[in-house]
Amino acid sequence: WPTPPRGYLPPREGTWIIGILMMGLIIINGFLGYTLRWDERAVYALRVALNLFHRIPWIGDELVVLIQGGWTQGQATLSRFYTLHVVIIPLLLLALAGYHMYLVVYHGVTTIPERINPVETADEQRALYEKLKHSPKHGTRFFPHVLAESQMFAFCIIAAVLALATFLGPALLMPKGNYLSTSMPEEEWWWHWFSALSAYTPPALTDVVYLGLPILSFLILLGLPLVDHGANRGLRRRPIALSFVVGSVVALLTLTGLRLESSWTAWPTNHLAPLPDTAELTPAALQGHGLFTRYGCLSCHSIGSVGGRVGPPLTSLSTRLSLDELKRYISAPPPDVAMPAYGHRLSDDELNALANFVLVAQTFPRTY
Structure with a gap:
């Protein structure tokens, strides 16, 4: 330096x-x-x-x-x-x-x-x-002594890069290029x-x-x-x-x-939201359980102390919302809420399934 x-x-x-x-x-x-x-x-x-x-x-x-x-x-x-x-x-x-x-x-x-x-x-x-x-x-003469030392250092760096690419492979060094599906880049x-x-x-x-x-x-x-x-x-x-x-x-x-360790970042996750042992889900709520992770909801909202801390935990809401209120909230959140609108991303069946799961998740214990 x-x-x-x-x-x-x-x-x-x-x-x-x-x-x-x-x-x-x-x-x-x-x-x-x-x-x-x-x-x-x-x-x-x-x-x-x-x-x-x-x-x-x-x-x-x-x-x-x-x-x-x-x-x-x-x-x-x-x-x-x-x-x-x-x-x-x-x-x-x-x-x-x-x-x-x-x-x-x-x-x-x-x-x-x-x-x-x-x-x-x-x-x-x-x-x-x-x-x-x-x-x-x-x-020390620049040529060949200093130049040789510099070239040796450059050779070591290039050799290290080639070794990482050869033995680890690009897939382990960098994520694969995403050209088709929607993801959450960082x-x-x-x-x-x-x-x-x-x-x-x-x-x-x-x-x-x-x-x-x-x-x-x-x-x-x-x-x-x-x-x-x-x-x-x-x-x-x-x-x-x-x-x-x-x-x-x-x-x-x-x-x-x-x-x-940031609490302000919605880190992507592929894990399903944990369910308590006593949970009973309808077919629609069971479908919404998968959609909750698929659309990144668990990255912002925690359930049973598992998940992100950007949004409020769904098991500790001060006021529980009805099914219709949840559908409206998910489709078009209030302007002062840092949550994307999902109305244009979800079909009617997906919106109904996701709202059914959140409706049930509000009744889960805070920790389990």
């Missing part, structure tokens, strides 16, 4: 800035490659990203239309993303990588003596670099921390977090060479920077843990 040892100090400002630009392009290209699957998970991720652009004041709608190539997502969106992912961004990365490599060879990397002794100016660094590059102990695990941060952010500050955090983080990384001109480059001489990095890692892990 180049931030703790101050890899952006003179004369390596350009090396740092080019590296940050490359990092941004790699993140964008990775996201574009993810969406090129063009299954339900990819479309869901694209909608989340477009929602961020939509929140930009004044030009949000125009940016969304520009990105997706029209008022809706379709062939134009896929063509633009493919061109960016395969042609434009790789060419930009190739150009930046070549210039970045030149700067690394010309200015070198942060050496051990630089981390031990303060280096005030770029001239001091150049003089130290000239001295070290001819030293048998500290000097963000990938590496974005869990951002999901938890969004959930804990007050509604009045959501736009600030969604837009401000990524933009501000990127600008801070780009601006570090312009505002930080300290002489100490080693970790031991910079406890505040080291504490910030460690704190950031702990915060990311904590937010990820909160997301995995």
Whole structure:
């Protein structure tokens, strides 16, 4: 991680800035490659990203239309993303990588003596670099030594990816592409921390977090060479920077843990709702028992302490609803209730069966 040892100090400002630009392009290209699957998970991720652009004041709608190539997502969106992912961004990365490599060879990397002794100016660094590059102990030729070490590291990463794909298989590494059936997609695990941060952010500050955090983080990384001109480059001489990095890692892990245990998320489940031993279900209620899981009801509502906590537990309702009231509620919930309307998704028989099961579930014990 180049931030703790101050890899952006003179004369390596350009090396740092080019590296940050490359990092941004790699993140964008990775996201574009993810969406090129063009299954339900990819479309869901694209909608989340477009929602961020939509929140930009004044030009949000125009940016969304520009990105997706029209008022809706379709062939134009896929063509633009493919061109960016395969042609434009790789060419930009190739150009930046070549210039970045030149700067690394010309200015070198942060050496051990630089981390031990303060280096005030770029001239001091150049003089130290000239001295070290001819030293048998500290000097290392970029070709073939440094290049060989980098290539060996890249080979290990590629070998690990190939080994996972060969011995575990894609099905165990990533869910299969869903092109036909309706499902409940969720963000990938590496974005869990951002999901938890969004959930804990007050509604009045959501736009600030969604837009401000990524933009501000990127600008801070780009601006570090312009505002930080300290002489100490080693970790031991910079406890505040080291504490910030460690704190950031702990915060990311904590937010990820909160997301995995989140009570605000309707986690999909294929398990049937548990029934008490004394339960007696009519044929319609028995059919509704399966529909209750099929349509994700158990992901939000618990029965007998099993299920989600997003909605109220059906065995602890303050007021029990009649069959007709349940049908109306399931078909078209009140506007202030965070529940999707199922009137257009259920047939009349399915709606009747689901309402019959919920009617009986209201009489179940709270725990069993």
